[in-house]
Structure formats: structure tokens, C-alpha cells
Amino acid sequence: MTAETGTVGVDQIGIYLPHRVLPLDTLAAARKVPTEKIHIGLGAYQMAVTAPWEDAVTLGANAAARLFAQGQVKPEEIGLLIVATETAVDHAKPVSIFLHDLLGIPNNCRVFELKHACYGGTAGVMMAADWIRSGAAAGRKALVVSTDIARYPLQSSAEFTQGAGAAAVAVSAQPRLLALDPISGVYAKNVYDFWRPLDKREALVDGKFSVDCYLDALAGAVADFCAARNRTGDKNTAPLYTQLAALLYHTPFPKMAYKAHLRLLESEWQRTGTQPADAAAAAARSYAELVDPWLEASRKVGNIYTASLYLCLAWLAERAADRFEGKRVGLFSYGSGCCAEFFTGTFVPGSAQTAARIGVADLLAARQQLTVEEYERLARDGTNGGVPPSGDAAFCHLAAVRDEKRFYERNGITG
Numbered sequence: 001m002t003a004e005t006g007t008v009g010v011d012q013i014g015i016y017l018p019h020r021v022l023p024l025d026t027l028a029a030a031r032k033v034p035t036e037k038i039h040i041g042l043g044a045y046q047m048a049v050t051a052p053w054e055d056a057v058t059l060g061a062n063a064a065a066r067l068f069a070q071g072q073v074k075p076e077e078i079g080l081l082i083v084a085t086e087t088a089v090d091h092a093k094p095v096s097i098f099l100h101d102l103l104g105i106p107n108n109c110r111v112f113e114l115k116h117a118c119y120g121g122t123a124g125v126m127m128a129a130d131w132i133r134s135g136a137a138a139g140r141k142a143l144v145v146s147t148d149i150a151r152y153p154l155q156s157s158a159e160f161t162q163g164a165g166a167a168a169v170a171v172s173a174q175p176r177l178l179a180l181d182p183i184s185g186v187y188a189k190n191v192y193d194f195w196r197p198l199d200k201r202e203a204l205v206d207g208k209f210s211v212d213c214y215l216d217a218l219a220g221a222v223a224d225f226c227a228a229r230n231r232t233g234d235k236n237t238a239p240l241y242t243q244l245a246a247l248l249y250h251t252p253f254p255k256m257a258y259k260a261h262l263r264l265l266e267s268e269w270q271r272t273g274t275q276p277a278d279a280a281a282a283a284a285r286s287y288a289e290l291v292d293p294w295l296e297a298s299r300k301v302g303n304i305y306t307a308s309l310y311l312c313l314a315w316l317a318e319r320a321a322d323r324f325e326g327k328r329v330g331l332f333s334y335g336s337g338c339c340a341e342f343f344t345g346t347f348v349p350g351s352a353q354t355a356a357r358i359g360v361a362d363l364l365a366a367r368q369q370l371t372v373e374e375y376e377r378l379a380r381d382g383t384n385g386g387v388p389p390s391g392d393a394a395f396c397h398l399a400a401v402r403d404e405k406r407f408y409e410r411n412g413i414t415g
């Protein structure tokens, strides 16, 4: 078998977001926290909230159904289905096998669930790209679905950084959206910054330490990226950010992307000896140009763990792929625990047409606002299944949990 030649990358993205949203100024008022701390200190404005009939399976299947509904990728083309999640529904039976069934993907498909906190989605995309480059795909495509519900205890400071949603990424040879460069930089280290013991529904976190771990991992992954690039004989010594049209960071809360970009600038200035006289002004300009415009969806959805980076990518693609065709962007994925990866990709000709079908803005606009009381009730009720009201109808929902088994129903409507 020969390896696939040519580019490998993201063929299409499908995004799904819950229909319910909580404005964070109302939560701030209820928790007696200044709204500015949330809007300015964290950069967060709203968070997506799930209903009892939504779990990692339904969010992920709905994202994939929206991808297939765009008409460019078909279930019968998928030879590898990876579901990345840290909100699994069973210790043994993987989320991926439910998606395989609901979406009508062929039996001759490798199917599994993947976990490394928020890094799982990128681990899946990298594995999928390597599967295609190796030739094992033999013309088929991979589907990598990142799906999560970020839950922290009510009344905790992390409560403001919750969220929920999913991103389905089809990876193929001859991608129609983003060609992935084969070089990336990685960083891994055993740290206890964020974790969720097997018997707990909400995550535990050492919040301030987790921010430091994220920033150290970013510096480590970027250093490894530059070293890998040098090994290929690439003698380009200009700072990395000057060679990129945008930088997308894993976004647990939008201010984290700001902190990340500052760290990247500082380490690149140091590496290349190019620190400007007015570093603060240069950093503000660089952030406003390369990072801030792509955080809008995250501001209104919250942390969606494995899918967070891919929501930023979808938002950029949808808003600006016409300006980005032929341009290279940088992506940074971080998963607590920790593992991180920095990689790059180039928007291919025609990507604006592909991106126009993703529809994140429509999903955001169609949501129903909750009161704090409604949000707290949903958080306490948990995920036991039910029948969504007609306005909520998506491709599938969790109908019931009986005899410790989960039963999903397809509505046949893609929404």
C-alpha cells in the first residue's frame, strides 16, 4: 500500500451548540460577583447549558449530522471514527459506538473513544491525519468528533467557565477547508491542575495553577515546534507570529487566549532578539489583529473542552475564510494533566465556500435565554433523557436511561 500524496487536512467542520444559554451578568449578580470580573477579568459573557436529553453522545452526533447535512462528506466515506471527550457516558462502552449507529457509518470502520482532557480532540485530528498520510485510509476519510459538557460545582469560581457543545471535523486528503502542515510541536508533563475522579460529575481544579501549567505547556510546545522546523532545514528566523495570519488558542475562558498570546510574544521576542521598544503597545496591536476577532463564539458559549479550539477555527472560517484563502494560521491545543500541541495550517482555495455552510452564528442566534433559577434546576436534574420541545428538535436526543442503558432517538431533522 502506498502513502497518500499531497495535502491532508480539515475537509469540513460541523458545530452543534445546546439551545439554552445563561447570560453571565445574571449569574454574577446572583453570586454577588462584580460583572466586570467576568466580562473583563475572564472575557466571558454567556455560557451554553444542556437540557436533560443532551449528553456527550447527542451533542457529538448532532455536530456530525450538521457536517453531513452540508453535503460534502458522506457517512459511507468514513473509515475511522474517533470521539474525543472527557464527558463519557460509560466507563467501557464508548461514545463513538453510539455515534456510529446514529449516523449510519459503515461496519468496516475503526471506532473508538479518546481521552486526554481538552487535548483529546487534537490528538484525534493528528491521529486521523497520520492515518491518511500512511496510506491506510485508502481513499476514505476520518471523522473526529470532540464533544463535551464543562461542569464545575455551583458557587465555585470556575462555575463561570462552564459551557457545552461539540465539533465534528472531517479529515481527508485534498481537504476543502484547511491543509495541515506535517510539523507540529508537543509538550507533555504529569501535573494535577484539573481532574475529574471517576465517581464525580463536576471537575476539580487548581485554577491558578492550571493557568500556569497551560502557559508553560504553550512555551514548551512552541519551542518544540521551532526546533522541529529547524530540523527540516527551514532557516526562517523571523518571530513565529509574523508568519501567521491568525492564532487560535484553546479557550477555557477568553482572557486565557490573551494571556497565552502575551506568553507567545514574549518567548518569540526572546528567541529572536526582536523585543520592540513599546512592548505593551505592540502586544495589544498583535492581540487585536491575530487573536481577539476569533474569540466571539467562545465568549458566548464558554469552555467546551475538547471542542473549544475547533469552535474558534469554525468561527474564523465562517467569518473570514474569504480573506484567509492561502494564508497560514497557528493553533494551540492544551489538555490538563497535561499534553499540548502547537500546529499550523493553511486555508485552501475555495475554503470560504465550504465555511459558509457551518452556521455557528445561526446557532448562537437561535438560543433561548435561561434565568439563574432555571439553570440551577437543570444543573441539579442531570441528564436522564426526555422529549425535547418542538423548537429544540435536532438530529437526535437521549430518550431515556433504563436498566443502566441509554436509549437515543433520531428525529430525522438536522437542526
Ligand code: HMG
Binding pocket: 034, 036, 037, 038, 040, 041, 042, 086, 116, 117, 118, 119, 157, 158, 159, 160, 161, 193, 194, 205, 206, 207, 208, 210, 211, 214, 250, 251, 252, 253, 256, 303, 305, 334, 335, 336
Ligand atoms: P478566580 O478566582 O475567579 O480568578 O478564578 P481571579 O481572582 O484571578 O480573577 C480573574 C481575573 O479577573 C483576574 O485577572 C482579576 O484581576 C480580574 P488576571 O489577573 O488573571 O488578568 N478581576 C477583575 N477585572 C475587572 N473588574 C473586577 C475584577 N475582579 C477581578 N472587578 C479561574 C479564575 C480561571 C482560576 C477560575 O475561573 C477557574 O478555576 N477556572 C477553571 C480552570 C481553567 O479554566 N483553567 C484554565 C487553564 S487550564 C485549561 O485550559 C484546561 C481546561 O480547559 C480543562 C481540560 O483540559 O480539560 C480547564
